[in-house]
Amino acid sequence: VHDPDRLAYVLHTSGSTGTPKGVEISHRSLAHYLHWAVEQYAAAGTHGAPWFTSVGFDLGLPALYAPLMTGQTVRLLPQSYGPGEFGAELLKGAPYSFVGLTPGHLTLLEAQLTDAELGSLAALAVCAGDAYPAAQADRVAARIGAGGMVLAAEYGPTEATVAATALRVLPRHRSAPRPVAAPAGVRAGLQHADTLHAPERPRAPRTLVALGSPLPGVTLRLLDSALRPVPDGITGEVYLGGDGLARGYAGRPDLTAAAFLPDPYGLPGARLYRTGDLARRLPGGALEFLGRADDQVKIRGHRVEPGEAEAALAADPSVREALVAAVDAADGGKRLAAWVVPAEGHTVSVPALRERLRAVLPAAVIPATVTALPALPLGENGKRDRFALVARAATAADAPYEQPRTDTERRLAAVWAEVLGLEQVGVHDDFRDLGGDSLLVPPLLLAARRAGLPLDLATALRHHTVEHLAAALDVRTAHDPAQEG
Incomplete structure (x- = not known):
């Protein structure tokens, strides 16, 4: 007799939030997610999906299984993220029913495709796997327009089996199946799935797309350090539970016990996974993603969040993308380093950028270095390669060094x-x-x-x-x- 709680696969995390761990996913959890993905993603069309990610990256699971479960085509593409390669390969098989992308993939497509090509790439584009900048969603939505593909977002760690929440960022105004369940709300400037009666949403102070609504069968709780629910508007840590939860970590009962806790508000035997992600619920129900709890770092005695500086940089009109990370300083402490990609038609003036940062940020949150790059590097899964940037971070300021003269x-x-x-x-x-x-x-x-x-x-x-x-x-x-x- 088939046991739905038997192991389906072990997927190692990327290690971006610590040492890689083998996450055990059961058949029950995988079937739970794929049932939803078939209804919401594969139903968006009849032309299948491209699969170009590593087998070790769960972003590719819906692209692999959902088309096959509905008799559609899976187009196997090379894992290539170089300029001129990624977009060209995708276009060969377009239009697809849906395509799963990281924000890094989407950045490459933005640079390579015309508005018409971008809007006709697929019936649905799902952005997941990394923090999704709202400015990017706004930019792509403006290029696609009302008749283009649906733009959606997923959120969820590996421990939640691919995704725990989904959000429709841009609705497609035509008689087609709704690919993503209507969300509670999104950031101002993005559209609700049901636009006619959607209340106005306040502009979130951060610059990331909202988390969206939990998938059916998924429990999402915002709790404080004592596992108490936080009121609306107050930052809490995201805890996930329900049918999509992993069994635990392979061969690591200590880590499993620390991360997978009994749900104090659920039925007997219910569990919660501590994600380490911070969020708060805005008026109207939208969940604002605030970054990682373990991203907080002490800079000269001040506890700061790199995401705060990242948001301030991304809000500057001359900046298209920004990434801020804590790096080692020569004195043994930490300092913030920033990397920015100029917006189209702009050049970045580091001194001017710093002056604007000083007007909105405390001194400890202003990055010690700001480096302009033509593009942010991507890792093998299409995520922004923070490690590569940190590894080559300089220990001095950005201005060319000029030695003392007197x-x-x-x-x-x-x-x-x-x-x-x-x-x-x-x-x-x-x-x-x-x-x-x-x-x-x-x-x-x-x-x-x-x-x-x-x-x-x-x-x-x-x-x-x-x-x-x-x-x-x-x-x-x-x-x-x-x-x-």
């Missing part, structure tokens, strides 16, 4: 390097851009005194570059030679 500049640069924990400081480097703030001014004054520099608090706060501060000190010494040394 004795005062050399001594002052050495003082800054000591206090900031950097290998070198150039004459045009800005103290704030290197990670300096008011907390570091007292040790800066002490180090300057030890170096024989007559630096006082007012002067330190007024001048932010080695060049300007050294010039101010030289002027003071010229007027009062007794202050030298």
Whole structure:
């Protein structure tokens, strides 16, 4: 007799939130998701789907199984994310019933396809597998228009069997099956599946697409650290339960016990998976995704979220994409590094971008480095490769290094390097851009005194570059030679 709780497969997580773990998925959980995917995705058309992801990435499961379960075609494509390859391969078999994409895949398609090609790629495009920028959804929706493909989103960790929630971002105004259940609501600027009677939604302060509504049979709870439900508008951690939950981690009963907990509000035997994702429920029911709980990091004593800086960067009109991560600093602590992709027709001015960030962010949240790239690198699954960027993060500011020219500049640069924990400081480097703030001014004054520099608090706060501060000190010494040394 077939046991639906027997193991269907073991899928190792990517390791983007820790050491990779083997997630055990049962036949029951897989059948639960695929039953929904057949009704919602395969029913969007009759032309099947392309499959181009690794067998180790569950984004590809609906593209593999849903068409075959309905007698449609699965087109096998190479795993290629290079410019000029990914979009061209997809177009050969278009239009599809549906296509599953990461936001990284969608970025490549945006660059390669015309509006007409993008809108006719498939009846339905499902974005999943990575944080989905609302600006990207807005941009693609504007290009597709009312007669183009349906744009939808999924959310769910591997432990929830492919997806736990779904959201229709852009409805297709034609008589076709609804591919995604109507969501509770979305960010302002995106459309509700039932647009006629949808209430106005406030613009979320973050820049990610809302999480959407739980799939049938899925339980979603927002709980605090004591496993108590949080009120609307209050940040809580996302816990998932129901039929789609994994059995646990292969060979790791300790990790399974820590991540899969008894549901204190469910039926006897019900479990909840602690996702580590943060969200809050907005007025009207929309779930605003706020990033990872373990993304929070201490920067010079301040607990900050890189996502806050990422959102502020992405809101700038000159920026198309942004990624912010905590990287190791030379002093053994952490600092924030940012990478941005310029918007079409724009160039990124790092100094101007930093000035705008200072107007909206606390000093500790402003990235120490901001690097402009033509595109963000993608990993083998099409996700943004955060690890690759962190690995090559520089330890100095973005401005080209220019060595000190005078004795005062050399001594002052050495003082800054000591206090900031950097290998070198150039004459045009800005103290704030290197990670300096008011907390570091007292040790800066002490180090300057030890170096024989007559630096006082007012002067330190007024001048932010080695060049300007050294010039101010030289002027003071010229007027009062007794202050030298």
